[in-house]
Amino acid sequence: xxxxxxxxxxxxxxxxxxxxxxxxxxxxxxxxxxxxxxxxxxxxxxxxxxxxxxxxxxxxxxxxxxxxxxxxxxxxxxxxxxxxxxxxxxxxxxxxxxxxxxxxxxxxxxxxxxxxxxxxxxxxxxxxxxxxxxxxxxxxxxxxxxxxxxxxxxxxxxxxxxxxxxxxxxxxxxxxxxxxxxxxxxxxxxxxxxxxxxxxxxxxxxxxxxxxxxxxxxxxxxxxxxxxxxxxxxxxxxxxxxxxxxxxxxxxxxxxxxxxxxxxxxxxxxxxxxxxxxxxxxxxxxxxxxxxxxxxxxxxxxxxxxxxxxxxxxxxxxxxxxxxxxxxxxxxxxxxxxxxxxxxxxxxxxxxxxxxxxxxxxxxxxxxxxxxxxxxxxxxxxxxxxxxxxxxxxxxxxxxxxxxxxxxxxxxxxxxxxxxxxxxxxxxxxxxxxxxxxxxxxxxxxxxxxxxxxxxxxxxxxxxxxxxxxxxxxxxxxxxxxxxxxxxxxxxxxxxxxxxxxxxxxxxxxxxxxxxxxxxxxxxxxxxxxxxxxxxxxxxxxxxxxxxxxxxxxxxxxxxxxxxxxxxxxxxxxxxxxxxxxxxxxxxxxx
Amino acid sequence: xxxxxxxxxxxxxxxxxxxxxxxxxxxxxxxxxxxxxxxxxxxxxxxxxxxxxxxxxxxxxxxxxxxxxxxxxxxxxxxxxxxxxxxxxxxxxxxxxxxxxxxxxxxxxxxxxxxxxxxxxxxxxxxxxxxxxxxxxxxxxxxxxxxxxxxxxxxxxxxxxxxxxxxxxxxxxxxxxxxxxxxxxxxxxxxxxxxxxxxxxxxxxxxxxxxxxxxxxxxxxxxxxxxxxxxxxxxxxxxxxxxxxxxxxxxxxxxxxxxxxxxxxxxxxxxxxxxxx
Numbered sequence: 001x002x003x004x005x006x007x008x009x010x011x012x013x014x015x016x017x018x019x020x021x022x023x024x025x026x027x028x029x030x031x032x033x034x035x036x037x038x039x040x041x042x043x044x045x046x047x048x049x050x051x052x053x054x055x056x057x058x059x060x061x062x063x064x065x066x067x068x069x070x071x072x073x074x075x076x077x078x079x080x081x082x083x084x085x086x087x088x089x090x091x092x093x094x095x096x097x098x099x100x101x102x103x104x105x106x107x108x109x110x111x112x113x114x115x116x117x118x119x120x121x122x123x124x125x126x127x128x129x130x131x132x133x134x135x136x137x138x139x140x141x142x143x144x145x146x147x148x149x150x151x152x153x154x155x156x157x158x159x160x161x162x163x164x165x166x167x168x169x170x171x172x173x174x175x176x177x178x179x180x181x182x183x184x185x186x187x188x189x190x191x192x193x194x195x196x197x198x199x200x201x202x203x204x205x206x207x208x209x210x211x212x213x214x215x216x217x218x219x220x221x222x223x224x225x226x227x228x229x230x231x232x233x234x235x236x237x238x239x240x241x242x243x244x245x246x247x248x249x250x251x252x253x254x255x256x257x258x259x260x261x262x263x264x265x266x267x268x269x270x271x272x273x274x275x276x277x278x279x280x281x282x283x284x285x286x287x288x289x290x291x292x293x294x295x296x297x298x299x300x301x302x303x304x305x306x307x308x309x310x311x312x313x314x315x316x317x318x319x320x321x322x323x324x325x326x327x328x329x330x331x332x333x334x335x336x337x338x339x340x341x342x343x344x345x346x347x348x349x350x351x352x353x354x355x356x357x358x359x360x361x362x363x364x365x366x367x368x369x370x371x372x373x374x375x376x377x378x379x380x381x382x383x384x385x386x387x388x389x390x391x392x393x394x395x396x397x398x399x400x401x402x403x404x405x406x407x408x409x410x411x412x413x414x415x416x417x418x419x420x421x422x423x424x425x426x427x428x429x430x431x432x433x434x435x436x437x438x439x440x441x442x443x444x445x446x447x448x449x450x451x452x453x454x455x456x457x458x459x460x461x462x463x464x465x466x467x468x469x470x471x472x473x474x475x476x477x478x479x480x481x482x483x484x485x486x487x488x489x490x491x492x493x494x495x496x497x498x499x500x501x502x503x504x505x506x507x508x509x510x511x512x513x514x515x516x517x518x519x520x521x522x523x524x525x526x527x528x529x530x531x532x533x534x535x536x537x538x539x540x541x542x543x544x545x546x547x548x549x550x551x552x553x554x555x556x557x558x559x560x561x562x563x564x565x566x567x568x569x570x571x572x573x574x575x576x577x578x579x580x581x582x583x584x585x586x587x588x589x590x591x
Numbered sequence: 592x593x594x595x596x597x598x599x600x601x602x603x604x605x606x607x608x609x610x611x612x613x614x615x616x617x618x619x620x621x622x623x624x625x626x627x628x629x630x631x632x633x634x635x636x637x638x639x640x641x642x643x644x645x646x647x648x649x650x651x652x653x654x655x656x657x658x659x660x661x662x663x664x665x666x667x668x669x670x671x672x673x674x675x676x677x678x679x680x681x682x683x684x685x686x687x688x689x690x691x692x693x694x695x696x697x698x699x700x701x702x703x704x705x706x707x708x709x710x711x712x713x714x715x716x717x718x719x720x721x722x723x724x725x726x727x728x729x730x731x732x733x734x735x736x737x738x739x740x741x742x743x744x745x746x747x748x749x750x751x752x753x754x755x756x757x758x759x760x761x762x763x764x765x766x767x768x769x770x771x772x773x774x775x776x777x778x779x780x781x782x783x784x785x786x787x788x789x790x791x792x793x794x795x796x797x798x799x800x801x802x803x804x805x806x807x808x809x810x811x812x813x814x815x816x817x818x819x820x821x822x823x824x825x826x827x828x829x830x831x832x833x834x835x836x837x838x839x840x841x842x843x844x845x846x847x848x849x850x851x852x853x854x855x856x857x858x859x860x861x862x863x864x865x866x867x868x
Contacts, residue, residue, distance in 0.1 A: 286822050309651030313825040380627025
């Protein structure tokens with residue numbers, strides 16, 4: 001017994017010695033070291049994937065592996081440009097000059113590349129392109145991305161009307177997207193100048209046979225209705241991928257919140273340099289940083305106010321001040337689902353909760369708008385990196401107007417608005433609710449703290465808490481209307497003001513779908529703006545829309561940020577395009 | 592003796608908190624902060640212990656955190672002792688089916704790891720200080736109850752208890768006058784020893800985001816605010832040492848103090864140790 005004990009102890013001592021030894025060799029790593037795992041690229045995020053279906057995913061974390069890494073589009077943004085394109089699955093970029101855009105601007109013809117292989121080995125046909133685009137249009141999950149193509153092609157933002165009844169027919173879709181020989185032809189309702197910018201990011205192609213064999217829509221006219229508006233995990237493509245891109249999906253570990261991609265060796269261009277790409281969600285910042293420091297991660301995403309801890313890390317570089325066509329907002333839910341919703345407290349205006357329609361009161365929203373500390377948020381949460389936006393149309397887009405007024409912090413006005421809310425009842429009884437925010441996003445955490453401090457300082461009966469939630473859970477929470485007040489950012493799907501006016505202000509836009517904001521005048525103006533060709537007139541309509549956003553206050557527009565990525569200096573070939581949801585791994589090498 | 596001094600020190604800090612760190616807000620437990628700059632700032636004349644991320648003042652947090660620690664620890668111990676006195680005495684004195692039921696319930700509670708059970712309870716009840724206290728008390732009471740029951744079993748057949756019964760005393764009188772005074776010392780020792788542990792459990796809950804909310808004067812919460820900064824900045828791993836060391840030392844001393852004091856109590860109260868001292 002005693003001998004065995006001693007034996008165990010000896011083993012333990014050796015084990016500890018080895019452990020310490022290995023630790024010290026690991027910490028001795030630094031700049032100038034040989035490239036670690038030269039074949040594998042590891043990106044650490046704080047967000048995680050909700051769905052891998054290109055017709056359904058509509059957040060940057062989900063869309064990063066989808067495009068342009070696993071699925072590809074007909075044409076693609078040329079390098080960092082936002083208005084020049086290179087052919088991808090199409091062999092030519094349509095223009096008036098090459099005759100592939102009709103003189104009336106309504107017909108776009110894309111000759112389809114031959115010999116492109118999907119990840120399952122099958123060869124892409126024009127019919128697969130037709131199928132994929134039609135699937136994107138017809139699947140149309142509520143609050144999903146289908147409107148991006150529905151709007152120019154069919155002149156509607158949804159396949160369903162306001163009562164949820166299907167309002168389009170297959171014939172409409174077949175007319176809009178059809179195969180002609182080796183080409184796929186798009187017919188628009190009205191001329192729409194930024195159409196190619198949408199095609200460049202939202203026409204992911206998957207094989208029809210593969211999808212149909214796994215229970216998805218078969219591409220036939222009569223059956224599509226039952227595939228309309230699915231639940232997120234309903235489709236095979238939810239967690240399986242089969243595209244033409246330089247990488248194929250190896251594994252999506254939903255438990256570990258990790259997506260692993262491997263090189264597609266039969267890629268139609270030169271296969272990628274990286275053999276494997278891992279995108280992992282690590283909400284804990286220190287873990288992310290240490291992994292980058294050790295060379296176990298090649299690129300990390302971090303909040304703006306964490307940059308001081310990344311600057312000067314040996315063997316790394318920061319790609320800083322990358323412009324974003326994006327806006328960070330604080331949003332109100334007009335119809336809170338208070339059922340089994342601890343964030344809404346008691347669900348009544350009794351001082352221990354908020355009623356479902358709490359934020360439907362303009363005075364409440366204005367009070368929050370006047371109470372918020374915008375400058376403190378910009379300097380604290382965003383380390384001063386960004387500008388305060390003038391409504392939903394951000395700088396860099398047509399229709400941006402710096403004369404649109406903004407709310408500024410004004411305690412007295414905030415109190416006055418609260419005293420008017422619900423006939424004075426809000427001020428008398430007080431309220432209590434919880435703000436959910438994306439776990440790991442310290443900028444939003446600080447924002448929540450600012451709301452809490454500024455509001456609670458007005459009245460002791462006002463109580464606000466905040467809690468971190470995984471990004472995919474937050475998306476599901478908001479989809480079931482359980483958000484009370486929440487931070488959300490909008491990143492351009494394509495560089496046009498319609499992509500900001502529609503998601504923020506149209507009743508079936510992304511945010512109103514979650515926060516139940518409605519304004520028929522805004523709906524009308526969004527339609528008017530997108531069908532106006534004259535830029536000057538269009539600009540005027542967007543100004544009107546920005547004024548509606550100012551007067552209705554469905555959102556507080558907090559900041560148009562710039563972003564940054566921190567990566568190992570052995571990463572080469574990385575480039576940035578503001579439209580990319582994440583990284584484009586194809587051009588990256590490690591050496 | 593050292594333990595006693597440390598505990599007296601913390602009692603003084605907790606009692607004198609309003610004078611040591613003058614509250615600026617309605618709720619004195621909310622730590623004041625200036626602005627929302629994310630980087631912690633080192634000790635300076637206005638902030639003798641420095642500030643955490645978002646500029647919460649560490650000095651203020653530590654001082655008022657002492658109050659939080661006492662409030663939490665004493666509330667938990669008091670409720671655990673109260674439950675133990677009720678259930679433990681019923682169970683130990685009467686035995687039989689009451690004993691069976693109470694002991695099986697404590698078994699169920701003891702079957703779960705303490706912190707995990709506390710986390711589950713807070714997750715169900717919702718995050719705030721009161722619920723964290725309830726959760727920790729729910730984890731603590733079985734130990735006290737079993738201890739008291741054991742003591743009851745030992746004492747209830749003692750001759751002086753039988754004498755009291757022979758003289759016609761009622762159950763309540765026997766329990767209150769004869770049994771409890773002779774069984775309660777181990778409970779006091781346990782209580783003083785576990786006060787420190789309770790504060791650690793509460794700090795763990797706060798660190799996990801299940802105890803005090805951010806900005807609340809609580810040591811665990813302060814450590815939670817430091818967790819992004821533990822690794823310092825590149826090349827200066829100890830750049831933000833104060834964010835961790837200050838609340839860490841407070842917890843360390845508090846727990847050490849109670850443990851030493853608990854040991855001292857044990858030496859004093861336990862007659863069986865008298866010879867061995």
